[in-house]
Amino acid sequence: MSALAHIGHGVEKKLVTAIVPSGHGRLLLEIVENRPGVLSVTHHHARGTGSRRMRPGHTFWAEKDVLMVLVEAPQADEVFKLLFDAGGIGDPHQGIIFMEAIRRGHPMMPLA
Amino acid sequence: MSNAQNANELIVLTDVVLLTAIVQRGAADLVVQAAQESGAQGATIFHARGTGMRQKHLGILGLTVNSEKEIIYIVVPSEQADRMFERIFVTAKLDTPGMGILWMTNLEKMATYVPHEVAARFGVHTERKE
Numbered sequence: 505m506s507a508l509a510h511i512g513h514g515v516e517k518k519l520v521t522a523i524v525p526s527g528h529g530r531l532l533l534e535i536v537e538n539r540p541g542v543l544s545v546t547h548h549h550a551r552g553t554g555s556r557r558m559r560p561g562h563t564f565w566a567e568k569d570v571l572m573v574l575v576e577a578p579q580a581d582e583v584f585k586l587l588f589d590a591g592g593i594g595d596p597h598q599g600i601i602f603m604e605a606i607r608r609g610h611p612m613m614p615l616a
Numbered sequence: 617m618s619n620a621q622n623a624n625e626l627i628v629l630t631d632v633v634l635l636t637a638i639v640q641r642g643a644a645d646l647v648v649q650a651a652q653e654s655g656a657q658g659a660t661i662f663h664a665r666g667t668g669m670r671q672k673h674l675g676i677l678g679l680t681v682n683s684e685k686e687i688i689y690i691v692v693p694s695e696q697a698d699r700m701f702e703r704i705f706v707t708a709k710l711d712t713p714g715m716g717i718l719w720m721t722n723l724e725k726m727a728t729y730v731p732h733e734v735a736a737r738f739g740v741h742t743e744r745k746e
Contacts, residue, residue: 518724523660523689550662553648563648568660570689585626588727594624595729600658602634602691602726 512608517543518580519606520573523552524591524599529569535590541579543611547571554597568599574611627735632726633697635690638666639708639716644686650707651690654700660689685716691726 522532529547537545552568575583584603592598637647641663648659664685692700697720709715 548662550660552658552660553652554658563645563652570660570662584725584727588626592624593728594626598729600691600726600728602632602723604634604721604723 512610516577517606517609518575518577518603519609520575520580520584520587520601520603522571522573522587522591522593522599522601523550524569524571524593525597526567526569528591528599529571532571532587532591536573536583536586539579539583539586541576542573542583543576543609544574545571546612552599566597574606574609624729625735626727627730628725628727629730630723630725631694632723633692633694633720634723635688635692635697635700635704635718635720637688637690637704637708637716637718638664638685639688640682640714641684641686642682643708643716644688647688647704647708648690650703651692651700654703655696656690656692656700658690661686663687691723694722 522529524532526549533545533547536542547569550568550570551565553563553565571587573583573587580603584601588594588601591601593601635651637644639647644661648656648661651659664687665683666685667683690700690704701718701720704718705711708718710718
């Protein structure tokens with residue numbers, strides 16, 4: 505087996521994704537990036553719609569940030585809770601957060 | 617953003633599925649409208665650029681496939697997932713070559729705002745901190 509076959513295995517990982525109002529992604533990134541177990545964090549822009557409704561046939565769109573955090577499984581619940589609390593996701597129209605298992609994953613390499 | 621000290625209670629929902637669709641730019645709104653009609657509470661769309669191997673085999677028709685894509689995330693309860701998957705498949709015409717792809721993955725857990733009365737109805741909690 506080559507050395508490459510081992511890459512991405514070993515430590516069980518989770519992907520936590522938070523969809524939050526535009527501008528919050530960067531702030532949340534700074535909150536979690538140095539937490540124990542966090543391997544990589546990235547965020548990008550999106551537009552989203554939720555339960556807010558306009559006239560029939562019209563959809564309310566809001567600017568969103570999508571934050572993706574690759575985290576080691578033992579710390580995943582803690583990071584999930586931290587993002588939920590810090591992002592105010594429990595408040596109306598503040599977004600959604602979810603977590604999924606990663607079969608194999610490798611983080612971005614840190615700068616030397 | 618809220619202060620963690622006065623944060624709302626974390627209510628975790630399981631048995632949820634993430635539907636992800638990659639469609640040609642401009643098609644996402646139609647997909648989201650169809651998903652909402654079949655019960656989706658929300659959707660997130662962002663832009664991407666991509667091409668597929670099959671596009672090479674479309675010949676002159678390949679020129680009609682836009683490499684600008686839209687990616688759609690929709691989180692739905694498991695019991696609605698198959699119905700919504702099929703509805704999106706039909707709406708986005710994914711049986712046509714080059715129109716896009718669609719998949720669904722199980723989520724371990726999900727959390728969002730749950731109205732107090734809904735949470736109380738399920739006996740999750742009785743009091744929300746302000």
